[in-house]
Amino acid sequence: MTNIKQKILFGGAIAILVLAVFAFVFVPALGGSASGKVLEFGKWGGKPIEYVQDSFFVRQIQSLTENLKSRGQEIDQFTHYQVMQSAFTSAVLRLAILDAVDAAEYKPPQSLVNKYLVSYYQDENGKYSAKAFRDTPEITRSARRNLITEELTAQRYISDVFGTREETFGIKVSASETALLQQMAGPQRSFNYVSFSTADYPESETVAFGKENDDFFVKHSFSVITLDSQSAAKKLVKSIAKEETTFTDAITTLSTRIGTSDEGKLLKSYRSDINTLFSDAEDLAAVLALSPGESSQVVMAGKSYAIVRCDEPAVSPDFSDPTVISAIKSYMNLNERGRIEDFYLNQAKAFAETARLSGFDNACEINDLQKYSTTHFGINYGNVELLTPLPVEENVVFSEAVRNESFFKTAFSIEPAAVSNPILLGREIIVLQVSEERAADTQLAEMIPLFYSKYAMSWAEKSVTEAFLASDKLDDKFMETYLEYFLN
Numbered sequence: 001m002t003n004i005k006q007k008i009l010f011g012g013a014i015a016i017l018v019l020a021v022f023a024f025v026f027v028p029a030l031g032g033s034a035s036g037k038v039l040e041f042g043k044w045g046g047k048p049i050e051y052v053q054d055s056f057f058v059r060q061i062q063s064l065t066e067n068l069k070s071r072g073q074e075i076d077q078f079t080h081y082q083v084m085q086s087a088f089t090s091a092v093l094r095l096a097i098l099d100a101v102d103a104a105e106y107k108p109p110q111s112l113v114n115k116y117l118v119s120y121y122q123d124e125n126g127k128y129s130a131k132a133f134r135d136t137p138e139i140t141r142s143a144r145r146n147l148i149t150e151e152l153t154a155q156r157y158i159s160d161v162f163g164t165r166e167e168t169f170g171i172k173v174s175a176s177e178t179a180l181l182q183q184m185a186g187p188q189r190s191f192n193y194v195s196f197s198t199a200d201y202p203e204s205e206t207v208a209f210g211k212e213n214d215d216f217f218v219k220h221s222f223s224v225i226t227l228d229s230q231s232a233a234k235k236l237v238k239s240i241a242k243e244e245t246t247f248t249d250a251i252t253t254l255s256t257r258i259g260t261s262d263e264g265k266l267l268k269s270y271r272s273d274i275n276t277l278f279s280d281a282e283d284l285a286a287v288l289a290l291s292p293g294e295s296s297q298v299v300m301a302g303k304s305y306a307i308v309r310c311d312e313p314a315v316s317p318d319f320s321d322p323t324v325i326s327a328i329k330s331y332m333n334l335n336e337r338g339r340i341e342d343f344y345l346n347q348a349k350a351f352a353e354t355a356r357l358s359g360f361d362n363a364c365e366i367n368d369l370q371k372y373s374t375t376h377f378g379i380n381y382g383n384v385e386l387l388t389p390l391p392v393e394e395n396v397v398f399s400e401a402v403r404n405e406s407f408f409k410t411a412f413s414i415e416p417a418a419v420s421n422p423i424l425l426g427r428e429i430i431v432l433q434v435s436e437e438r439a440a441d442t443q444l445a446e447m448i449p450l451f452y453s454k455y456a457m458s459w460a461e462k463s464v465t466e467a468f469l470a471s472d473k474l475d476d477k478f479m480e481t482y483l484e485y486f487l488n
């Protein structure tokens with residue numbers, strides 16, 4: 001049984017049991033700004049999800065809390081947040097499901113509702129008692145009938161969409177699909193590998209790029225007034241020209257200070273930054289042509305209307321300055337990833353050639369590289385739980401391989417003991433050697449037919465949950481409401 005299913009509705013008979021035990025739930029009194037208020041955490045299709053007496057939301061909070069307490073877990077602030085968030089998700093799904101069933105015009109038969117209502121009106125021997133029924137106030141009987149009707153309505157959706165233990169309803173899994181998954185369980189391979197990190201790009205190469213593109217790293221000194229209105233910016237230009245106001249005063253009183261300090265100084269002022277900020281060629285040329293003390297007409301700076309003043313002459317880059325080198329690195333990581341990757345791809349290719357000629361271990365020794373090894377795993381795109389996972393915890397670089405089709409094609413197409421071509425995984429480049437290949441784990445292959453349908457149901461539940469939570473029908477106010485009224 002998946003966590004999602006436990007969170008949704010307590011499913012079938014369990015739901016009835018919960019309702020029988022917690023027939024009426026009271027909300028603890030809230031003090032402070034929440035006193036006397038009905039707290040609304042959101043809406044589904046206009047229907048509110050409220051923190052009110054005996055609501056499904058509150059029943060979920062109570063049930064999840066009691067479940068955790070029964071397992072000896074302390075309910076601290078963080079756990080309470082998790083409980084309330086899970087309960088909110090359940091309430092959203094509840095309303096979404098009831099909405100979907102209502103659109104299908106389904107209603108549970110009264111005979112079925114009556115069957116489940118019997119448990120509320122039993123004597124000490126567990127038999128139906130007409131006296132217990134008569135002695136129950138009409139308002140309570142009506143509330144119970146409504147609860148049971150709603151529960152059975154929701155359960156109809158769950159059974160039809162996700163299935164039941166008897167596999168009469170819900171998504172079906174074909175024998176061919178299961179057989180394919182069994183094939184995916186093997187063969188399994190373990191690997192030796194080396195890794196080249198692009199984060200280690202040499203400073204000498206960084207400086208070399210800077211010298212080749214020294215204009216990009218010229219440092220400018222500009223003050224900028226940013227405004228949301230073009231007409232206001234044009235009026236301000238005239239006002240400054242007539243000396244009705246000063247550039248400095250306008251920074252203090254009028255500028256929105258987007259991309260500037262409180263004093264109006266442009267924060268990112270290398271030529272490469274200037275090129276990006278002033279994307280219009282004429283605006284860029286006008287800004288770069290400013291002399292010290294001179295201010296511009298209205299130009300576009302990103303999405304703002306701007307007036308720019310040149311404060312000091314531009315300064316050529318000092319390639320021994322750590323600040324300049326850091327700026328070049330940042331620029332290259334953003335705009336020249338290909339150059340950095342090519343540097344290490346060439347090193348990785350050279351290593352692979354050496355490894356094929358002299359052996360993997362010798363190549364590691366010659367190139368002063370650490371050899372790493374993995375445990376066995378098969379083709380498991382996405383690290384599906386049912387199959388042997390990629391060992392990403394022990395081999396962090398493989399976290400980028402989990403959804404990398406090229407990685408799996410390369411890793412499982414080379415011959416045993418062979419060395420691969422370089423593989424780019426995020427910011428790392430690796431070269432693999434097949435260490436060992438073995439058949440699929442026999443026990444795993446036998447377990448797949450038994451458990452695959454349950455995993456498929458779990459994936460279906462996850463997909464439906466994500467779809468409902470992303471729906472335009474959901475007005476999610478959970479976080480803001482929780483932070484305002486429940487965070488101590």
